[in-house]
Amino acid sequence: MSVLVAGTLALDSIHTSSEVHHELLGGSASYAALAAAFSGQVQLCGIVGTDFPQPHRDLFSRRSIDTANVDTVEGRTFRWTGRYHDDMNHRETLDVSIDVLEKFNPRLTTDAASASIVLLANMSPDNQLAVLDQCTASPFVIADSMDLWINIARPRLLDVMKRVDLFVINEDEAKIFTECSNLVVAGRRLLEMGPRYVVVKKGEHGAMLFGESHFFTTPAYPLTQLADPTGAGDTFAGGLAGSLAANARTPDFKDLARGIIHGSVLASFTCEAFGVRRLAELTDAEATGRTAEFRACTSWAS
């Protein structure tokens, strides 16, 4: 099945305590599309300026990602600059330049509109709804979001939640959104807002999946070297979406659980290098090997 990944395409500048990198390929849709491309045929939807570097386009094409739905318009590509604190668990945004992102008015090709799995990666709820309105194939829809939209566009985000199958959110955002400090309770409250399933991402602590009558919880793959966690959540969502596309059936709860493992494994690679570098070089064999290793280090039943 094909996956439509819609979200932001960005040029990121990233500071950690040991390194600084400028104008790396970034944005929710870049990570998510590269991750989804490991197991599905990906249509990428987003907007860039005329300054978007050709090597980034070449990378998408090398990974067989269809960019027919990437608009290129006059102006500068969306840019984000951020700095990670020593422990890598906290970051601050140093600068954001929205630029062409403000003009984003997604219009899907027939191919993209008929995708079976739709991932609305992190972007404004308005843009997410604009993509969703054009989907024609009753797809399985996943939406990711962030604290910004909870804070400034909550009503529209609630509209998104009513229309998606799976809503993905991180731990802190789930607590803020539901005003609840217990994550299990928070996850259930998010379910009541409309989605059939909810995933709460906990970073180094793993993830939880909530369904009406099912629950799944997993630790994260144990990383020792964390170079740059930017895009880990987007990679997770993309890996999950791609995994569902590989199944060629409407996803059930077990498919989602396996998708979470696949997304976690891909996200662990993303963290090992700056930007999309590790993901861009990753092989199927490496991903499969790490999945097996992850299974071994989480199994206890005799």
Add this chain to the structure above:
Amino acid sequence: MSVLVAGTLALDSIHTSSEVHHELLGGSASYAALAAAFSGQVQLCGIVGTDFPQPHRDLFSRRSIDTANVDTVEGRTFRWTGRYHDDMNHRETLDVSIDVLEKFNPRLTTDAASASIVLLANMSPDNQLAVLDQCTASPFVIADSMDLWINIARPRLLDVMKRVDLFVINEDEAKIFTECSNLVVAGRRLLEMGPRYVVVKKGEHGAMLFGESHFFTTPAYPLTQLADPTGAGDTFAGGLAGSLAANARTPDFKDLARGIIHGSVLASFTCEAFGVRRLAELTDAEATGRTAEFRACTSWAS
């Protein structure tokens, strides 16, 4: 196999945002012994004052815990008063009265000295070493500790670590002890300090087990109602020790992984009520049922 549990016996007063309870049975050894008693024959070693309430002794005896190694001396039992913040993840100590604990000079009976599994629950490293010096049966030794001993008795704690098979510590303490913010790296550094295995407890996020060439990670059982987390870590260690005793063989890595699951399940019950109340009433069927439930909500391999 029999389990020797040595640690503190206390009377705890606990404040949460909604309830206050005074002089509950507490202390590391109380929780640990009650948990270990689910699967092993337990010898309890500790010290109390003449004010120690008879109902607490009756509870130990109801759970077939041998108290021949509990000293009763003139004076007041060790008391601890603490308050939990709203999110239950942080607490402050309001008052500590050491009292008879200062006189603790463990002398083991022959039965206790020949236990096959020894749990040195949280108490001073000096007391842990005094117990260990008397053990005669080359037992499998587990030691738990806390930030206090890392801060004020680090050299003696390092002596303990060189002599135990399994060292148990919580997430924050592991980071402080090793001065390392990555938990996987911290766990490996703790291994280098002497123990054959290390468990890092992460509370609501589960636990990690480190061995020379093996690693295991698990999420926590998903609790929605957290009445009082006091003693959860002690329950975890006691449940783990008891589980090993049930195997009647020198524990291997898989036994420890299963022990961690058992300890986590028992700890989840401890959190559901104040003090040892839930643990004191818990049945085998409830523990077995929750373990099966935990297995179902953590499995993903098809």
